[in-house]
Amino acid sequence: MPKSIIAGIGMYVPANVFTNDDLTKYMDTNDEWIQERTGIKERRFANRFGETTTTMGVEAANIAIERAGITPQDIDFIIFATLSPDYYFPGCGVLVQRAMKMKEIGALDVRNQCSGFVYALSVGDQFIRSGMYKNILVIGSEKHSFAMDFNTRSRNVSVIFGDGAGAVVLQPTEDSNRGILSTHLHSDGDNAEILALYNPGTHANYWKEGLADYDDAEIGELFENHGMIDKGQNLAVMDGPAVFKKAIVKFPEVVMEALDQNGYSPADIKLLIPHQANLRISQFVQHQLKLRDDQVFNNIQKYGNTTAASIPLALCEAWQEGKIKEGDLICLAAFGSGFTWASALLKW
Ligand SMILES: CC(C)(COP(=O)(O)OP(=O)(O)OC[C@H]1O[C@@H](n2cnc3c(N)ncnc32)[C@H](O)[C@@H]1OP(=O)(O)O)[C@@H](O)C(=O)NCCC(=O)NCCS
Numbered sequence: 001m002p003k004s005i006i007a008g009i010g011m012y013v014p015a016n017v018f019t020n021d022d023l024t025k026y027m028d029t030n031d032e033w034i035q036e037r038t039g040i041k042e043r044r045f046a047n048r049f050g051e052t053t054t055t056m057g058v059e060a061a062n063i064a065i066e067r068a069g070i071t072p073q074d075i076d077f078i079i080f081a082t083l084s085p086d087y088y089f090p091g092c093g094v095l096v097q098r099a100m101k102m103k104e105i106g107a108l109d110v111r112n113q114c115s116g117f118v119y120a121l122s123v124g125d126q127f128i129r130s131g132m133y134k135n136i137l138v139i140g141s142e143k144h145s146f147a148m149d150f151n152t153r154s155r156n157v158s159v160i161f162g163d164g165a166g167a168v169v170l171q172p173t174e175d176s177n178r179g180i181l182s183t184h185l186h187s188d189g190d191n192a193e194i195l196a197l198y199n200p201g202t203h204a205n206y207w208k209e210g211l212a213d214y215d216d217a218e219i220g221e222l223f224e225n226h227g228m229i230d231k232g233q234n235l236a237v238m239d240g241p242a243v244f245k246k247a248i249v250k251f252p253e254v255v256m257e258a259l260d261q262n263g264y265s266p267a268d269i270k271l272l273i274p275h276q277a278n279l280r281i282s283q284f285v286q287h288q289l290k291l292r293d294d295q296v297f298n299n300i301q302k303y304g305n306t307t308a309a310s311i312p313l314a315l316c317e318a319w320q321e322g323k324i325k326e327g328d329l330i331c332l333a334a335f336g337s338g339f340t341w342a343s344a345l346l347k348w
Pocket residue numbers: 028029030033034037038114155156157159195238239240241242243244277278281305335336337
C-alpha cells in the first residue's frame with residue numbers, strides 16, 4: 001500500500017497587517033494584555049471586498065501545485081477545511097474547482113474548525129493509500145476578519161484570530177522512509193457550545209436554551225432574524241479558560257498517541273507544528289513533552305490564530321525557513337471547537 005507524501009506546499013497571507021495597537025482603536029484592549037495572554041503581536045486581515053476564504057486558498061494552492069511540479073488540471077480531488085466559508089452552502093471546494101479551472105473532480109469541505117486541516121489531511125491520506133486518487137489538493141483557509149465583532153463585548157475572541165491560507169498537494173510514494181505514518185482523530189461533543197457560532201443555524205434551542213430568540217411563526221423560521229443580530233446572537237462565543245484547560249491535556253495526549261503507535265518518543269521529533277491557538281498553549285505542550293525550543297515551530301506572533309489555515313501556514317513557513325528536510329520526523333497536532341483534536345505523524 002502506498003503512503004502519502006506532501007509533494008508541494010504553499011501559503012498565503014493578506015498584505016494588510018493589523019497590530020494589537022490597531023485593535024485598540026475599536027475596543028478596550030491593549031498590546032500588553034494580548035501579548036501576555038496569547039503571544040500575538042499582529043495578524044493579517046484580508047482585503048474586505050477583494051479577497052475571500054476561497055481566493056486566499058487558491059493563492060496558497062497555486063504555490064503548492066507549482067512546487068509539486070504539476071498543474072491544476074492534474075489535481076484529482078479537492079479537500080477544503082474552513083469555518084469561514086464564502087457561502088453557507090455550497091462549500092469552498094467547488095469554488096476552488098471553478099477558480100482554478102480544474103476538471104470535474106470531487107470537492108469536499110471539512111467543517112472541523114481548528115483541527116480541520118489535520119482531519120482533511122487524514123481524509124486525503126486514506127484516498128491515497130487506497131489508490132483512489134494520485135494528486136489531492138488539501139487547503140485550509142480562513143477569512144475571520146469579515147465575521148468578527150470588533151466591539152469590546154467580543155474582545156476575548158476578536159484579538160485572537162487572523163486571516164490566511166495554506167495548502168498541500170498529497171501524492172503516493174512507495175519510499176518506505178517518507179510519508180504520512182499515521183493520523184489520529186478525536187472528538188468530545190459534550191463541549192460543542194463552548195467555542196461556537198450558533199446562528200444562523202437550525203438548532204431551535206434544542207441542545208441548549210437561549211442560544212437564539214426566534215420570531216413567532218407557525219411554520220418555518222428565519223434562522224437568522226433582526227432580533228438575533230441586535231442581541232449579538234450571530235457572533236462567535238468562546239469560554240477561553242475552558243478551551244485552554246482542555247487543550248493543554250489533549251495536545252500532549254494526541255502527540256503521544258501518534259509517537260507511541262509508531263515506536264517513537266518526543267526526543268525523536270524534528271519539528272512539532274502545533275495548531276497556533278495560543279502561544280501559551282504551545283509553550284505548555286512543549287514543556288509537558290520536554291521538547292527543546294528548536295523542536296517546536298510557532299508563528300502565531302505574526303498571524304494570530306488562523307484556525308484551519310494555521311497548521312499548513314506554519315508548516316510551510318518552517319519549510320521555507322529550511323527547518324524541515326527530507327526524512328525529518330514531523331508531528332502536526334491540533335485542538336479546537338467541537339471539541340475536536342487530531343494529530344498526524346509524518347516523515348517529510
Ligand atoms: C482567550 C484567553 C486569551 C483569555 O485569557 P484568560 O486569562 O483566560 O482571560 P479571561 O477570559 O479569564 O479574562 C480575564 C480578564 O481579561 C478581560 N479580557 C478579555 N479579553 C480581553 C482583551 N482582549 N483585552 C483586555 N482584557 C480582556 C476579561 O474581561 C477579564 O476581565 P475581568 O477579570 O475584569 O472580568 C485564554 O483563555 C485563551 O487563550 N484560551 C484559549 C483560547 C483558544 O485557544 N481558542 C482557540 C481554540 S483553537
